[in-house]
Amino acid sequence: MNVMIEPSLHDVVSLTQEVWTSFLGYDEPLFEGEPLPDDATVVSATVTVSGAWAGVVSLQVSEAMAHRITAAMLGGSEKVDESDVSDAVGELVNMVGGNVKSLMPGPSTLSLPVVAHGRVFWPHESAEVVRADLTWAGEPVCIAVHVPLEQ
Amino acid sequence: MLALIIDDSRAMRKILARIVSDLGFDHIEAENGREALDHLEAGRVPDLCLIDWNMPVMDGYTFVTRVRANNEWRNVTLMMVTTESEHNQIVKALAAGAHEYVIKPFTPDAIVDKLSMLGLLPQEMSA
Numbered sequence: 001m002n003v004m005i006e007p008s009l010h011d012v013v014s015l016t017q018e019v020w021t022s023f024l025g026y027d028e029p030l031f032e033g034e035p036l037p038d039d040a041t042v043v044s045a046t047v048t049v050s051g052a053w054a055g056v057v058s059l060q061v062s063e064a065m066a067h068r069i070t071a072a073m074l075g076g077s078e079k080v081d082e083s084d085v086s087d088a089v090g091e092l093v094n095m096v097g098g099n100v101k102s103l104m105p106g107p108s109t110l111s112l113p114v115v116a117h118g119r120v121f122w123p124h125e126s127a128e129v130v131r132a133d134l135t136w137a138g139e140p141v142c143i144a145v146h147v148p149l150e151q
Numbered sequence: 152m153l154a155l156i157i158d159d160s161r162a163m164r165k166i167l168a169r170i171v172s173d174l175g176f177d178h179i180e181a182e183n184g185r186e187a188l189d190h191l192e193a194g195r196v197p198d199l200c201l202i203d204w205n206m207p208v209m210d211g212y213t214f215v216t217r218v219r220a221n222n223e224w225r226n227v228t229l230m231m232v233t234t235e236s237e238h239n240q241i242v243k244a245l246a247a248g249a250h251e252y253v254i255k256p257f258t259p260d261a262i263v264d265k266l267s268m269l270g271l272l273p274q275e276m277s278a
Contacts, residue, residue: 022256023166024241073162084161091160094205095255096236106237110205112159 003051006129007145009101013132015099016143019092020136023070028060034133035059036142045115047091047097049109055129055147057097059089065139086115096143125149152271154178155197156216157187158232159206161256166203170259174272184209188217191224196272198226199271201262202249204233204240212244219248228269232257 020030036042043066046058061069070080070088078084088141090113101110122128130145154176156167164180173177180197183206188196201220202211209217211231218224230251231244241252251265254265266272 019256022258023223050254070162075203087160088162091163094160095234098255101234102236107239108237110234112205112207 005104006055006147008136009130009132011103012096012100012143012145013134015133016096016134016141019095019099023092023095024069024136030136030141031135033037033133033135033140034099036062036140040140041117042119043085043089043115043117044120045086045093045113046120047093048111048112049097049101049104049108052106053101053104053108054099055104055145056126057093057100058142058144058146059093059096060119060142060144061089062139064119065136065141068139082117083098090115100145122146152199153178153195153197154199155181155187155190155195155268156179156196156201157184157206157211158201158203160203163203167219167230167262170262171199171201174263174266183207184217186251187214191218191221191227194222196227197227199266201230201231201232204244205232212247215244215247218278228271230265230269232262254269 017030041063042060044060046056048056066085067080067088070085073088094113098110126146127149128144128146132143134141154171154230158164159182168178185208204211215229229249231249232253234255236254
């Protein structure tokens with residue numbers, strides 16, 4: 001049976017900040033910010049946690065931000081293509097999701113990341129329990145946690 | 152010294168490669184446990200493996216059990232580098248033969264500290 005519990009906004013933001021500073025450097029801190037504009041071209045990445053706790057952790061950033069993140073993670077000197085962008089953004093949500101999973105009751109398993117160029121649309125059977133609209137290097141970063149309505 | 156970096160994320164392999172290269176390691180890479188085993192079976196036996204847990208084809212835990220089942224590879228040091236941070240999974244990996252466990256996100260210093268504890272740093276860096 002799943003347990004009805006959710007991570008706190010503070011924990012999710014702290015985990016996201018830790019991931020950001022570990023892999024994207026300390027020069028550009030991650031701040032509280034504005035939501036992604038409706039007309040933004042977006043890269044979305046999700047990981048799903050299944051088991052004693054179930055949920056989906058998602059990360060959405062603009063295309064421009066996704067390329068900047070990718071270049072930073074690859075070391076800045078390499079040519080970045082679309083597969084690199086999917087890989088880098090997927091790895092970031094994987095780290096945030098894996099650490100959210102560790103805060104929730106276990107045992108549970110973490111899926112491989114799924115990355116899409118476009119926004120994520122959630123089924124009616126899920127509820128957004130955490131949403132953090134952040135800013136990195138002047139661009140919006142949205143991290144969210146959804147859970148099934150009936151856990 | 153040779154390090155084998157096993158992670159399905161190219162970005163993560165590059166990050167780890169920069170760290171171990173700065174420490175003086177040569178390195179090779181694999182996208183999953185199966186590809187890593189191919190390196191070992193071809194005679195490219197590393198001193199150190201940095202191993203993600205969740206990967207397609209063959210996961211890191213299975214890779215650890217396969218390496219530990221082959222006595223010819225008993226001297227290979229195995230370090231998990233993964234987002235899997237549940238206590239029972241850490242215990243499971245260490246029981247299967249992993250020497251160390253690093254949870255993502257990590258800092259380069261965390262990797263250096265673990266390698267120092269394992270005696271895998273050049274002496275001038277361990278001092």
